[in-house]
Amino acid sequence: MLQQPTLNALRQLNLHAMAEALDEQSRLTQIQDLSFDERLGLLLDRELCARDQRRLTRLLKLAHLKQNACVEDIDYRGSRGLDRSKVMALIQNTWIRQGHNLLITGATGTGKTWLGCALGHQACRQGLCVRYLRLPRLFEELRIRHGDGSFGRYLTTLAKVDLLILDDWGLAPMNAEDVRDLLEIIDDRVNQRATLITSQLPVNHWHEYLGEPTVADAVLDRLLQSAHRLELKGDSLRRHSDGRDTPKVDAS
Incomplete structure (x- = not known):
């Protein structure tokens, strides 16, 4: 799979945390033992956590x-x-x-x-x-x-x-x-x-x-x-x- 176009697409969609996690996965040999669903789940978890943290930071700043x-x-x-x-x-x-x-x-x-x-x-x-x-x-x-x-x-x-x-x-x-x-x-x-x-x-x-x-x-x-x-x-x-x-x- 050509990974760079995927990374570019994720960043264009403002899925920056997901792109970062995918880039990290590409450098981990043990990640290949996981299924597609497991790897996708990890990527989505990273994006959700990042969004939650950004939201909290914004709300605390406004508070x-x-x-x-x-x-x-x-x-x-x-x-x-x-x-x-x-x-x-x-x-x-x-x-x-x-x-x-x-x-x-x-x-x-x-x-x-x-x-x-x-x-x-x-x-x-x-x-x-x-x-x-x-x-x-x-x-x-x-x-x-x-x-x-x-x-x-x-x-x-x-x-x-x-x-x-x-x-x-x-x-x-x-x-x-x-x-x-x-x-x-x-x-x-x-x-x-x-x-x-x-x-x-x-x-x-x-x-x-x-x-x-x-x-x-x-x-x-x-x-x-x-x-x-x-x-x-x-x-x-x-x-x-x-x-x-x-x-x-x-x-x-």
């Missing part, structure tokens, strides 16, 4: 996750208050596909951001679109877009994200315009797309934080329905700075 975290490193020590079975259910990402929300609360340093990013990374692994935003910077971005006329387009973009991670909820004060913009974002996603929120504030303080009672009622009604909750406990993980017994989860 802008703050922490390089993965679910395999979650620390389930008892003092943190994490229910392993509940977290394992969340890792399956059914809640994201069903458009449910996840609220992660706890004191500063207990690993809320890290855990949120780990779940975001897991969602990217399963081909879901994720976007991480710190709430204070989100409001800065929205003010700019109000000014340049791109506010509506930006809302449309956020509405299409499978999982929107809003970090540092309650860290900075919100004005009336911020609360109304937040309602627009949440309303576009209710029962359609998942939202993950991390906050130092307990959920029962969120109404007071949002300020305007009517708008606060609307925001919380949309957020709390079909919402999963995780409350992290224990001391700040940042205190483990001597290199001994350093927890795997070390974010805010």
Whole structure:
């Protein structure tokens, strides 16, 4: 068989990983012992793996996750208050596909951001679109877009994200315009797309934080329905700075 034309054809079809694998097979004498179906299967596996990796790289780049975290490193020590079975259910990402929300609360340093990013990374692994935003910077971005006329387009973009991670909820004060913009974002996603929120504030303080009672009622009604909750406990993980017994989860 003339192999070079086959390699050229594979590359023209953008099957570059498959072409690379075929070229490698040509240099392995033991590969000749395999059947055609077995060799073809190996080529297809290489191409699929390469495409999965490219997709993951693209999704992670778009996600802008703050922490390089993965679910395999979650620390389930008892003092943190994490229910392993509940977290394992969340890792399956059914809640994201069903458009449910996840609220992660706890004191500063207990690993809320890290855990949120780990779940975001897991969602990217399963081909879901994720976007991480710190709430204070989100409001800065929205003010700019109000000014340049791109506010509506930006809302449309956020509405299409499978999982929107809003970090540092309650860290900075919100004005009336911020609360109304937040309602627009949440309303576009209710029962359609998942939202993950991390906050130092307990959920029962969120109404007071949002300020305007009517708008606060609307925001919380949309957020709390079909919402999963995780409350992290224990001391700040940042205190483990001597290199001994350093927890795997070390974010805010």
